[in-house]
Amino acid sequence: MEAIQLKDYTIHVGPLQQSLPGFLKELSYSALFVIADDNTQEHCLPLLEETLGKIRWERILIPPGEEHKNLNTCRHIWAQLMKRQAGRDALVLNLGGGVIGDMGGFCAATFKRGLRFIQIPTTLLSQVDASIGGKLGIDFMQAKNSIGLFGDPLGVFIDPAFLETLSRRELRSGYAEIIKHSLIADAGQWAQLQQLRRLDEAGWEALITHSLHIKKKIVEADPFEKGLRKALNFGHTIGHAIEGFALETQGQLLHGEAVAIGMACEAYLSAKEVGLPENDVEQIARYIIGHYGHNPLSPEHFDAYLNLMGNDKKNEGQRINFSLINPVGRAVINRHCPPERIIESLEFYNNLSRIH
Ligand SMILES: NC(=O)c1ccc[n+]([C@@H]2O[C@H](COP(=O)([O-])OP(=O)(O)OC[C@H]3O[C@@H](n4cnc5c(N)ncnc54)[C@H](O)[C@@H]3O)[C@@H](O)[C@H]2O)c1
Ligand SMILES: [Zn+2]
Structure with missing residues (x-):
């Protein structure tokens, strides 16, 4: 069992049974609501149910997926809380991935001006990323x-056992954030990740804990995203554009899969703009292709990517803001790259197959 102590709450990493019951015992609340979606109801609720034992709780079920992270689903959650007469001293447990954590937390934090809530993230992405930062x-x-706000949970409970039912794609999508944390802030961990060739051999408890310590340090130094925290955007300027474009067109690109491509491109930008050694770019790109395969981007979409990055063709010379790295383990924020350079980085990614 590992504990990561933040300013206002603790993240517990390890078997749920060892941490949650004792934590709940210390609290007083009038009612306990568990928010789950169809998948976490099937794969994760049995373990939570067993952990809660004789404690009384009520279920709020929502449909799974990003397309339901909207006001309609909030209306459903709020209506359920209302119908079941949840008072200000009710407690909400969010059992699911980032969608449930973000939306369940939002609904709790706004219902009757704020119910207390606990996060039980069940995807790797939500465990290493969404569980910290509020x-x-x-x-x-x-x-x-x-639409949203910053708000802290009473506690976060991460049980790596939940990862066993996660699809391989979801698992490696979350793994991209672990790679990112090491690249922007911990060269030692990056060296360790080199040893990990297959995700099914990963020791998740240690990996997640280490990664969270990195994110904690960054978020605590800049809780409201005024500067330093931008380091976490590494891979995301290009990654978000690729993710957004895939969403509008062929669909089917998970966040971390897009961010992995983004990190390969932005490693190239790091070499050109802030002097990251070519060897490191090569190593990063090779590692990413090893885990995520190589999915060349169609050059006819390059303009669309640039538009999604906020570059408007009407504004000649407009530059896009990146968080880069140099050396590995240190982020360099607020670097503005011209569109030609960004295109070059996409071409670099496309040509990678030739060097492997
Ligand atoms: N708050 C933050 O700081 C933060 C950070 C990163 C991402 N996010 C948000 O998180 C969301 C993405 O999170 P996600 O990738 O976890 O997506 P998700 O919540 O949609 O979960 C992915 C899928 O896995 C299913 N699932 C969840 N746990 C499972 C398990 N243990 N076994 C089998 N299936 C399971 C879900 O039902 C869903 O279908 C986005 O909305 C993003 O904006 C928030
Ligand atoms: Zn991300």
Whole structure:
């Protein structure tokens, strides 16, 4: 069992049974609500149910997926809380991936001006990324996470056992954030990750804990995203554009899969703009292709990617903001790259197959 102590709450990593019951015992609450989606109801609720034992609780079930991270689903959650007469001293447990954590937390934090809530993240992405930083919210009018607030849970409980039912794709998607944390802040961990060739051999408890310590350090230094925290955007300027474009067109690219491509491209930018040694770029790119395969980007979409990055063709010379790295383990924020350079980085990724 590992504990990561943040300013206002603790993240417990290890078997749920060893941490959650004791934590709940110390609290007083009028009612306990568990928010789950169809998948976490099937794969994760049995373990939680067993852990809660004789404790009384009520279920709020929502449909799974990002497309339901919206006001309609919030209305359903709030209506359920209302119907079951949840008072201000009720407690909410969010059992699921980042969608449930963000939206369940948002609903709890706004219901009757704020119910207390606990996060039980069940995907690797939500365990290593969404569980820290206090961002809560939903999507609105096609804009991701556009309605929300910062709010802390009472505690976060991460049980790596939940990862056993996660698909391989979801697992490696979350793994991209672990790679990112090491590249921006911990060269030692990056060296260790080199040894990990297959995700099914990973020791998740240690990996997750280490990764969370990195994110903790960054978030605590800049809780409201004024500067330093931008380091976490490494791989994301290009990654988000690729993810957003795939969403509008062929679909089917998970966040971490897009961020992995973004990190390969932005490693190239790091070499050109801030002097990251070519060897490191090569190593990063090779590692990413090893885990995620190589999915060349179609050059006819390059303009669309640039537009999604916020580059408007009408504004000649407009530059896009990146968080880069140099050396490995240190981030360099607020680097503005011209569109030609960004295109070059996409071509670099496309040509990678030749060097492997
Ligand atoms: N708050 C933050 O700081 C933060 C950080 C990163 C991402 N996010 C948000 O997180 C969301 C993405 O999170 P995600 O990738 O966890 O997606 P998700 O919550 O949609 O989960 C992915 C899929 O896995 C299923 N699932 C969850 N746990 C499972 C398990 N143990 N076994 C089998 N299936 C399981 C879910 O039902 C879902 O279908 C996005 O909305 C993103 O905005 C928030
Ligand atoms: Zn991310």
